[in-house]
Amino acid sequence: MALFYNNQIELLKGIAIFQDLLEEDLHFIASHMRQITFKAGDILFQEGDPGEEMFVVIKGGVSVFIKDQEEQELVLTEVREGNYFGEMSIIEKSCRSATCRATEDTLLLALHADSFSKIIEVIPEAASSIMNRMLSIIVKRLMRTGAFITQMVQYGEESRKRAITDPATGLFNRRYLEESFEGLVAKAIGERQSLTFVMFDLDRFSTLNARYGQEFCDNLIVKASYVFREVFTKDDILIRYGGDEFIFIFPDTDKGKAQIKCDSLCEAMRNMKVEGHDELRLTCSMGFATLPEDATSPEELKDKADKALYMAKEKGRDRAMPWNG
Template sequence: MSQTAKSLSPNDEGVLTGSPLFSPLSKLEFDAVAACLEYRYIAKNSQVFSEGDPGKELFILLSGELNAYVTQSGGIQRWMFNIRAGDFFGEMSIIADEPRSATIIAKVDSELMVLKDTDFYHFVSRHPMIGVKLLKAIGDVQNTWLEQNSRHLNDLMRWGETARKRAITDDLTGLYNRRFLEGLIKNRFEQGIVQVRNIALLMMDLDKVHAINETYGTQAGDKVIIAVAETIQQHLRNGDIAARFSGDEFAVLLQDTNDDDGRVVAERIRAAVFLRKIPVAQSPGSNEETVISVQVSIGVAAAPADAGDAESLMLRADEALLKAKNLGRNRVEVADSLPCPPPETETA
């Protein structure tokens, strides 16, 4: 960085008076401050100052462009923002006596105007109107920066929440996905929760849903999946977790529930699914609608009574589901239980 004499051209003066720092000043006030400014030239790739340096100067970029970097763990420098003509920086070091918070490097050959801390406080103490305007300008820029970063952080938080939600939910139904539910079940065992609080797992499979896709189209199939998901949710208790495993397969984790109570919840869901009427197109691409119903087979297993780990619990519930399908569908079966009485409704 070199320091040379420089008289301000009309263009230079326009840049400075247009700066957020000096724009509130009158012509006389600006002239008084400008008389105290020092000119400095900084060559491309040279540093203005380094992160952690003590600072006694405030800078206004007259021409060129600067980059600000902060040091991450491992000593890696991360780019933070650009500084362009008219921007000021370094003010916190002279206001709060703080070390430099970033490293500033010239992206191209650049010109700076410098206001030393002694001159800054001279205006604050001897010319309070100028001092107040300078401090207010700094405060306004800080507030704007904080608001922008707050919005940015809020956007990041919303994006992060959206990404997290998409990672654990099924796009079509809004239920949790298989990965989430399987992880939750494993957690219940790993944390020892299952030893003191029973859990039951319902594994569900829609009966002959492929025939619906073939007859009415895949959009009808999606409507059926969504309707069944809604029905399942409507018949759960607080704390119960529903998930779509894949295609027409669903699962529900019931808290504080044994085999018998799990059967009751499963039967409630089975009956509600069977009774729900779902409007779909009469045929693929048709504008005419018809109403259809669907049936579901459900297998129930509980822990710790039926299984000692997550994999065994899911396997036992799957075995009970297979039994329900083999015994005629549209029914509930419990792991290692006697066959349920056949439901009063028609089977597929």
């Protein structure tokens, strides 16, 4: 262990951001780093994971990549022995912008953001030197590969947006709901705000499908999405859950305000014109539940909104009903 520790110190001396530090400072930094081993093919972290550690490669190597819309991997960089990656995570604590995988059996040293805060507190001059060198190296990287990085960042953002967007309507999709709903509920509870969850169905959509065909009804869905945007505000979250099923989430909206919004949408749907089909009149049914008066958890909120939607259909459709259990 002592031999490995000494080798660890020597390795740190060769890393650009740790160069020219005092011996005792290097020992202090090394004592706050942990060893991690990975087998070839192991994933270190996924895109979107919390980023709170930077890594130094002692042995082996890793590949950093994103996936395109067809799930093909685009390698951004490969990091080998004696180099480091993830340095911005110990400062910004931002989510990972890419996925990292060991390309062979790999030994790393990891420095956690909390440990770096301790370094700043105890040896501030060394910490300042590290951050200045980080900044200088990052600037050089950007100057060398600025266009590529910009394109990759934009591509990553666009890829992420595509992954959570319904291609037909441009609204959020089911994946977005699954990934974000718990966080939205937790935020509302933490800030002591109301939040209303709405479930929406087009009335008798299967009958329309049988009569007019799938292509026609797909176009109806798109037209309906335009109406949603016209009725609701930019703060309202609009999600296509599947087929003619939609979810609307109204942040900071109590039951009374939610009823007004939903009633407005019912009216707008009745007035929606379909070119070449003057005989067609569309209606919709909605059920909704509101935090905190109706539920205290995401699942309870969904369940009560679903039951309210069932009640709206039982009452004759073409209406929006709150949970009144």
